[in-house]
C-alpha cells in the first residue's frame with residue numbers, strides 16, 4: 813500500500829530551513845509514503861467574494877489537494893503563530909463551505925526554528941485549526957525541531973544523527989497513523 817502525502821511548507825524564502833527539511837524528509841520516510849511538496853506561495857488571499865468565480869490558483873490547489881491521502885505541515889513560527897501564507901492555504905482549501913479539501917485527511921506537523929523554542933507556538937496554533945477542519949493530527953511523536961541551522965551541513969544534507977533517527981521514527985509513526993485514519997472510500 814502507498815499513500816500520497818501533500819507537504820505544505822510555511823515559508824517561501826529560497827534558503828528556508830523549513831524547505832530544506834521538506835527536501836530531505838523523503839530520505840527518512842518509509843517507502844509507503846510518497847511525499848510531494850505543494851506550492852502555496854501564489855494563492856491569492858482568501859476573499860469570500862471571489863467564490864462566485866474563484867481564481868484559477870484556488871481551483872487548481874483544491875483539485876490537487878483532493879488527490880492526496882494525507883497532509884504533512886512543515887512550518888516556522890511567525891510571532892508565536894502560523895505564517896500567513898500557510899494559514900491562507902488552509903483557508904483556501906477549507907472552502908467553499910461544506911466542500912473542504914481537508915475533511916478527514918490524516919495529518920502531522922513538524923515545526924522548525926533556528927531558535928531554541930522550536931516553533932512550539934506555531935505547532936500548537938496550527939493544531940487548533942486542524943481540530944476544526946477534522947484533520948486527525950498525529951499526537952505522538954511530536955516534532956519540534958529547534959536549532960535547525962546546526963543540523964545541516966553546507967550541502968544541505970541533514971547530518972545530525974540523533975535528528976535522523978528521530979525523523980525516521982516520526983515518519984514511520986506517521987505512516988501507521990495514515991494507514992489507520994484514512995477515511996474509507
Ligand code: FNR
Nearest residue numbers: 823828829830831888889890891892925926927931
Ligand atoms: C520570525 N522568527 C521567529 N522565530 C521563532 O522561533 N518564533 C517567532 O515567533 C518568530 N517570529 C518571526 C516573525 C517573522 C515575521 C519572521 C520573518 C521571523 C524567526 C524565524 O524562526 C526564522 O526567520 C526562520 O528561519 C523562518 O523559517 P525559514 O524561512 O528558515 O523556513
